[in-house]
Amino acid sequence: MIELRALRKVFGETVALEEIDLSVPAGEIHGIVGRSGAGKSTLIRCLTGLESPTSGTVSINGVDLTNQSGAGLREARRSIGMVFQHVNLLDSSTALKNVAHPLKIAGVPKAERLAKARELLEFVGLGDRVDNYPAQLSGGQKQRVGIARALAAEPKVLLCDEPTSALDSTTTDQILGLIRSLRDRLGITVLIITHEMSVIREICDSVTLLADGRVAKTGKLAEVIAEPGSILAKDLVPLPPVSLDDGASRLVEVSLAGTDLPTVLTAARNAGASAEAILAGAVETIEGRQVGRLRFSVDSAEQAKELISALKADGIYAEEAA
Amino acid sequence: MNDPTWFDNPAITDQMWPAAIETLLMTAWSTGLAVLFGLPLGIWLFTASKGGLNSNPVVYRVLSFIVDITRSIPFIILIIALIPFARFVVGSALGWQATVVSLTIGAIPFYARLVENSLREVSEGKIEAALMMGASNGQVIRQVYVPEALPGLIGAATVTSVTLVSYTAMAGAVGGGGLGALAISYGYQRYQADTMIACIIVLVLIVTIIQFIGDRLARAVDHR
Numbered sequence: 001m002i003e004l005r006a007l008r009k010v011f012g013e014t015v016a017l018e019e020i021d022l023s024v025p026a027g028e029i030h031g032i033v034g035r036s037g038a039g040k041s042t043l044i045r046c047l048t049g050l051e052s053p054t055s056g057t058v059s060i061n062g063v064d065l066t067n068q069s070g071a072g073l074r075e076a077r078r079s080i081g082m083v084f085q086h087v088n089l090l091d092s093s094t095a096l097k098n099v100a101h102p103l104k105i106a107g108v109p110k111a112e113r114l115a116k117a118r119e120l121l122e123f124v125g126l127g128d129r130v131d132n133y134p135a136q137l138s139g140g141q142k143q144r145v146g147i148a149r150a151l152a153a154e155p156k157v158l159l160c161d162e163p164t165s166a167l168d169s170t171t172t173d174q175i176l177g178l179i180r181s182l183r184d185r186l187g188i189t190v191l192i193i194t195h196e197m198s199v200i201r202e203i204c205d206s207v208t209l210l211a212d213g214r215v216a217k218t219g220k221l222a223e224v225i226a227e228p229g230s231i232l233a234k235d236l237v238p239l240p241p242v243s244l245d246d247g248a249s250r251l252v253e254v255s256l257a258g259t260d261l262p263t264v265l266t267a268a269r270n271a272g273a274s275a276e277a278i279l280a281g282a283v284e285t286i287e288g289r290q291v292g293r294l295r296f297s298v299d300s301a302e303q304a305k306e307l308i309s310a311l312k313a314d315g316i317y318a319e320e321a322a
Numbered sequence: 323m324n325d326p327t328w329f330d331n332p333a334i335t336d337q338m339w340p341a342a343i344e345t346l347l348m349t350a351w352s353t354g355l356a357v358l359f360g361l362p363l364g365i366w367l368f369t370a371s372k373g374g375l376n377s378n379p380v381v382y383r384v385l386s387f388i389v390d391i392t393r394s395i396p397f398i399i400l401i402i403a404l405i406p407f408a409r410f411v412v413g414s415a416l417g418w419q420a421t422v423v424s425l426t427i428g429a430i431p432f433y434a435r436l437v438e439n440s441l442r443e444v445s446e447g448k449i450e451a452a453l454m455m456g457a458s459n460g461q462v463i464r465q466v467y468v469p470e471a472l473p474g475l476i477g478a479a480t481v482t483s484v485t486l487v488s489y490t491a492m493a494g495a496v497g498g499g500g501l502g503a504l505a506i507s508y509g510y511q512r513y514q515a516d517t518m519i520a521c522i523i524v525l526v527l528i529v530t531i532i533q534f535i536g537d538r539l540a541r542a543v544d545h546r
Contacts, residue, residue: 048454078456088451091546092469102455104465133545153455 001026002047002157002191007056009042009213016042017213020056024206026156029183029190031200031221033232034210040193043210044161047191048082049073061156078106081150081188085162087142089134095121095145096130102152113152120148124178140171147178151186158182160192164199176202197236201286207232222287228255228317237292242279250304252296253321254311256283260290264316268296271310272303295321333508333517342524344418345500348490349528351422353483356429360482361475363389363430364437365463371438375449375459389431398492400428405496421498425489433482440474441467473544480536484529491525501525 007020017039024030034040045051046058049065058065063076089098096117103113121130124144134142143163150158160179164172180203182188192199200207200221208218209232217224217232225233233255242251252273254264261283265275273296283292298304304320311318367389369375370382395403401424408423409415444467452466468475494502501521509518 050450050453074456074458076456077454080454082451082454084447084451086445086447088445088447090448090466090470092472092543101452101465105452105455105457105461135546 001059001061001189002030003057003059004047005057005059007043007046007058008054009039009046009051010054015213017046017053020213020215022208022215022218024189024191026189027183027187028205029180029192029203031204031207032191032193032210033195033197033200033207033235034216035195038210039213040195040210041161042213044159044193047159048080049077078102078153079155079157081153081155081158083143083146083150083158083160083163085165087134087146089142089145089149091134094131094133095126095137098134098145099148099152102149106153116152117148120151121145123151124148138171139167140174143167143171143175144178147175147182151182151188156189158188158190160190160194162194163192165194165196169198172196172199173202179203197238201236201284222289222291225286225291226257226289228257229319233257233291234293237282237284239280239282239293239295242295249297249299250301251279251321252298252304252307253319254294254296255317256290256292256294257317259316263314264294264311267311267314267316268294268307271307273298273307329516329520331514331516333504333512333514334520337504337508338520338524341499341501341504341521342528345487345490345502345525345528348418348421348425348493348498348500349483349486349532352425352429352486352489353479355422355426356433356482356486357479359426360430360433361437364434365441365467367434368438368441368467369459369463375462389434392428392431393435397428397489398495400424401493401496401498416497416499418499421490421493421500424493425486428489429482429486432485433478436478436481437475440471440478443474444470473540473546476536476540476543480533480540483532483536487525487529487532 002022002024004020004022007017009017020043032040032043042051046053047060049068053066060076061079065073065076068076090101093101096114099117099120100113103116118130121127124147126141126144126148129137129141134145137145163179164175167175176199179190183190192204194200204221206220207224209216217230224230225236227233254268256264277296277298279295279297281292281294283290296307298307308318308320367382367385370378370385404424404427405415408420411423412419414420448466448470449462452462457465490498490500491502491505494500494504494506497503501524505518505521508514509521
C-alpha cells in the first residue's frame with residue numbers, strides 16, 4: 001500500500017514535484033511514466049526517504065516516511081524492496097551473499113539467512129548460480145539477483161526504478177514476467193518507474209503520467225488508454241509514421257475507445273471511408289478490450305469534417321491528425 | 323673489479339643478513355601500524371567529506387589540515403623531530419624500534435589519504451542500495467565500503483609499504499639501522515662500493531617481492 005498526499009519537492013528555485021496525489025492499493029502493479037526531467041527520480045527518492053519532501057506525506061504500509069528518521073526510517077525501509085536500474089550488487093560478494101545482505105543488516109543469523117537466500121535464488125531461476133560473483137552473470141541474471149535481494153526481507157512493497165532500461169527486449173520480457181509472478185504469488189504491491197511504454201503495456205494495472213513535476217494523467221490502464229485523445233494512449237499504442245505523398249489529402253484519426261474494430265470499420269464505410277483509405281493502424285487487446293487507433297486518408301478538409309461528424313453520430317471519437 | 327676480496331667483505335658476509343631482517347621488520351611493523359591507524363583515519367576523513375555519510379566540513383578541514391601537514395614535512399626532518407617522541411615510546415632514539423615510531427607517524431596520513439581515495443571509487447548506487455535495506459552508517463562502512471574497496475585498500479597498503487622501504491633507508495642516516503644504515507656507513511662513508519651495490523640489490527629485491535605479494539593479494543580479492 002502506497003499513499004502520496006499533496007507531495008511537493010522544491011530544490012532551491014526549481015519545483016521538482018507539485019501536488020502529487022497517488023494511491024496504489026495492495027497487490028496492484030502501478031507504473032509511473034514520464035520523460036527525463038519529469039520528476040520520476042525525485043519521486044522515487046522521496047518514496048524511499050533518501051530525499052525528504054518539502055511538504056506533503058508519503059506513507060508506505062501505513063507508515064508515514066516523512067516523519068521518520070534514524071532508526072525509525074531504517075526500520076521502515078526494511079519493509080520496502082527496491083530494484084535498481086543498475087542493480088547495484090556488491091562485486092565482492094557472491095549472488096548468495098548479495099541476496100542475504102538485507103537479512104544480514106537486519107541481524108538474521110547466518111545459516112538462516114543463507115538458506116532463505118538460496119530459496120529466493122531458486123525462486124528467480126538462478127539456483128545453479130549461487131556461488132557466482134556478479135561479474136560472472138549476464139545483465140538479466142544480475143537483475144534477477146537484484147529482485148531476489150529485494151524480496152529477502154519479505155517486503156509488502158516493491159519499488160522498481162527503471163528495472164529493465166539496461167536490458168534487451170527478450171530479457172526485459174523475462175524480468176517483467178518475473179515481477180508479475182511476484183505479485184500473483186506473493187500479493188506484493190509494485191511501483192515501477194519507467195520511461196518505456198512497453199513496460200506499462202506489459203504488466204501495469206494502473207498508470208500515472210508525470211509531466212513537469214505534476215500528475216498529467218492517472219488511472220487504470222484500460223481506462224486511461226480507452227479515453228479518446230489521451231496523450232498516454234498515443235504513447236502506449238503508437239502508430240507507425242505515415243507520409244502523405246499527396247499534399248492535398250488529409251488524415252483523420254479514429255479511436256477505438258469504447259468500441260471495437262468491426263464497429264469502427266462498418267461506421268467508417270457507411271460514412272464513405274473504405275478500408276483502403278486506412279494508412280496506418282494499431283490495435284491491441286488490453287484487459288479484454290480492444291484499444292488503438294486507425295488513420296484514414298481523405299481528400300480534403302471538408303471530407304475530413306464530414307467523416308468526423310458522421311463517426312461522432314455513431315459514438316466514435318475521431319479527430320483530424322496533423 | 324679484479325680485487326679478489328670484492329664482495330668477500332665482512333660488511334656483506336656478516337652484516338648484510340641482520341640488516342636486511344631489520345629493514346623487513348621495520349617495514350612490516352610500520353606498514354601494519356599505518357594500516358591499523360590509517361584505515362580508520364581514512365574512513366573518518368571520507369565520511370566527514372562533502373557528500374560523505376556523516377558530512378562535516380569543520381571536522382573534515384581539521385583532519386585534512388593535520389594529514390597534509392604531516393605529509394608535507396620531508397621524512398628525514400620528521401624523523402629528527404620525532405626523536406624525543408620515539409625515545410618516550412620505545413625508550414631509545416636509536417635502533418630499528420625507534421625508527422618504526424617515526425615511520426608509522428609518517429605513513430599513517432599517507433595511507434589515510436589513499437584510503438579516502440579508494441573509498442571514493444565505490445559507486446553511489448551500492449551505498450543507496452544498502453541504505454534502502456535499512457543499513458546504519460556503520461553497517462554501510464563495514465559491509466559495503468570496505469569490502470568493495472578492498473582491492474584498492476590492499477593496493478594502497480602496498481604503495482605505503484614500498485614507500486616505507488625507502489624511508490627505512492633514509493632513517494639509516496640518523497642511526498635507524500637496517501640496510502640504509504649499512505649502505506651509508508660502509509658503502510658511502512668507507513667507500514665500499516661492493517657493500518653499496520649489495521644493499522641496493524637487496525632493497526630492489528625486497529621492493530619487488532612486496533609489490534608481487536601486494537598485487538597477488540589485491541587480485542585474489544578482486545571479483546570485478
